[in-house]
Amino acid sequence: MHAEQATMAxxxxxxxxxxxxxxxxxEFVPCSRHIDSYDPSAGEVYCHVPDSGQDEVELAVNAAKxxxxxxxxxxxxxxxxxxxxxxxLIEAHLEEFAQAESRDQGKTVKFARTVDIPRxxxxxxxxxxxxxxxTTECSQMAHVGCVSYTVRCPVGVAGLISPWNLPxxxxxxxxxxxxxxxxxxxxxxxxxxxxxxxxxxxxxKEADVPPxxxxxxxxxxxxxxxxxxxxxxxxxxxxxxxxATARLITERSAPYCKKLSLELGGKNPxxxxxxxxxxxCVATTVRSxxxxxGEICLCTSRVFVERSLYPEFLRKFVAAARLxxxxxxxxxxxSNGALISKEHLEKVRSYIKLALSxxxxxxxxxxxxxxxxxxxxxxxxxxxxxxxxGAADExxxxxxxxFGPVAFVTPFDSEEEAVRRANxxxxxxxxxxxxxxxxRVHRVAQQLQAGLVWTNCWLVRDLNLPFGGMKSSGVGREGxxxxxxxxxxVKTITVKH
Ligand code: NAD
Numbered sequence: 001m002h003a004e005q006a007t008m009a010x011x012x013x014x015x016x017x018x019x020x021x022x023x024x025x026x027e028f029v030p031c032s033r034h035i036d037s038y039d040p041s042a043g044e045v046y047c048h049v050p051d052s053g054q055d056e057v058e059l060a061v062n063a064a065k066x067x068x069x070x071x072x073x074x075x076x077x078x079x080x081x082x083x084x085x086x087x088x089l090i091e092a093h094l095e096e097f098a099q100a101e102s103r104d105q106g107k108t109v110k111f112a113r114t115v116d117i118p119r120x121x122x123x124x125x126x127x128x129x130x131x132x133x134x135t136t137e138c139s140q141m142a143h144v145g146c147v148s149y150t151v152r153c154p155v156g157v158a159g160l161i162s163p164w165n166l167p168x169x170x171x172x173x174x175x176x177x178x179x180x181x182x183x184x185x186x187x188x189x190x191x192x193x194x195x196x197x198x199x200x201x202x203x204x205k206e207a208d209v210p211p212x213x214x215x216x217x218x219x220x221x222x223x224x225x226x227x228x229x230x231x232x233x234x235x236x237x238x239x240x241x242x243x244a245t246a247r248l249i250t251e252r253s254a255p256y257c258k259k260l261s262l263e264l265g266g267k268n269p270x271x272x273x274x275x276x277x278x279x280x281c282v283a284t285t286v287r288s289x290x291x292x293x294g295e296i297c298l299c300t301s302r303v304f305v306e307r308s309l310y311p312e313f314l315r316k317f318v319a320a321a322r323l324x325x326x327x328x329x330x331x332x333x334x335s336n337g338a339l340i341s342k343e344h345l346e347k348v349r350s351y352i353k354l355a356l357s358x359x360x361x362x363x364x365x366x367x368x369x370x371x372x373x374x375x376x377x378x379x380x381x382x383x384x385x386x387x388x389x390g391a392a393d394e395x396x397x398x399x400x401x402x403f404g405p406v407a408f409v410t411p412f413d414s415e416e417e418a419v420r421r422a423n424x425x426x427x428x429x430x431x432x433x434x435x436x437x438x439x440r441v442h443r444v445a446q447q448l449q450a451g452l453v454w455t456n457c458w459l460v461r462d463l464n465l466p467f468g469g470m471k472s473s474g475v476g477r478e479g480x481x482x483x484x485x486x487x488x489x490v491k492t493i494t495v496k497h
Pocket of ligand 1: 191
């Protein structure tokens with residue numbers, strides 16, 4: 001195709017609402033009902049997503065069941081080859097995926113290009129390699145003439161449910177380890193961000209993924225999600241999303257005693273001691289609070305600062321937050337794009353209103369700084385990075401997950417107080433500690449109730465290590481060996497000789 005024609009074809013595709021189809025048994029299957037999906041940066045419907053229910057889930061589970069025996073019997077190296085191919089194909093289409101992820105979710109193209117899509121490809125590559133290196137256990141019991149050992153086998157059809165904030169990134173974080181371990185899957189992405197999952201389905205044949213190994217059913221939580229969770233022949237559910245939904249999923253899967261992995265919300269603290277490297281700390285805390293519009297489960301939302309450093313920290317933090325530009329997602333100078341939906345924007349705003357009504361002070365962002373947006377973004381769901389002080393620890397603003405570009409800053413006087421207040425929420429996902437005192441860093445990190453603690457950095461991840469939360473932030477861990485353990489069943493065999 002001519003360059004000019006290609007541009008026109010792409011433009012036409014951008015103008016025509018996309019109509020997605022489910023991917024079942026290696027084929028795209030139309031659905032008779034659809035729901036609207038919005039471009040959050042324009043506030044317009046741009047895509048129609050299948051509104052699947054029990055019938056579509058049934059078809060997908062059957063396809064996955066049929067494909068399971070053959071896929072499970074392949075060698076790990078053979079399965080790994082398929083995962084590597086898929087990683088290469090995603091990378092070869094990186095720019096198209098990044099543009100689509102940005103349009104669907106509201107995030108900047110830059111973020112999708114450098115974080116979401118590279119990580120989605122890496123998820124396949126990582127688990128392709130990781131599956132080759134697991135060993136099982138063996139125990140000698142000479143006094144009774146026995147030797148015991150463990151074997152692991154795939155579980156069967158895995159149900160995978162993912163949220164809208166890092167759409168392809170989090171979906172592939174589940175699909176990759178599940179199929180690497182020999183399971184077949186039925187995945188349900190968020191109804192608000194389904195496009196990149198659908199685009200990935202277009203690559204599965206070329207990657208030699210056999211029909212039925214990866215099935216994707218699109219739709220809402222209460223219909224498609226619930227049908228998957230309550231399907232008797234789906235023995236395992238890996239879910240990433242809100243704590244409220246996790247409660248429903250736990251109830252619905254209880255009658256079947258399903259294996260559950262739940263990666264949930266957070267209300268993550270950063271503790272800044274007076275000996276912190278302030279420049280590094282401010283720059284990183286702005287990133288940890290506002291990246292991806294604050295829509296990352298690991299984002300910092302409460303910043304505790306030792307009192308003697310508090311005025312200087314606040315001044316520098318507010319100044320840096322003001323430089324964190326919110327604007328058109330395709331503009332390379334934008335650090336943030338739009339929030340996922342009008343409802344979510346209103347929810348985030350409601351917390352700022354609540355904070356103000358309780359006597360807090362908004363230093364920058366919402367209601368203080370005007371956003372300058374291009375005409376085509378005027379109806380988008382944008383909010384500038386917002387810094388608030390003066391909220392009480394008991395306030396809902398300091399207790400509930402807001403999941404937007406809002407950070408609360410508050411002073412503390414002692415290490416014991418900082419730890420107690422940081423732990424004083426029902427969540428326990430991640431935390432950050434800033435100090436140059438090595439002893440303090442270890443001491444505080446060990447006392448914090450969080451599944452992940454970063455000290456003097458944020459979001460540095462080795463995928464081999466466990467990922468997940470304590471308290472209401474989750475059940476179970478995923479990552480290299482943890483994912484392998486979750487996506488397999490273990491059996492102990494004892495032999496008397
Ligand atoms: P959500 O719980 O509303 O939805 C998540 C997924 O569950 C979606 O696919 C949705 O359709 C589905 N779902 C909803 N109701 C369901 C039901 N009754 N049965 C089955 N499935 C159902 O969450 P969200 O708003 O999409 O995502 C934001 C949340 O996800 C935040 O709380 C965030 O902290 C959390 N999150 C956690 C992690 C983590 O790794 N811990 C990562 C990203 C996001």
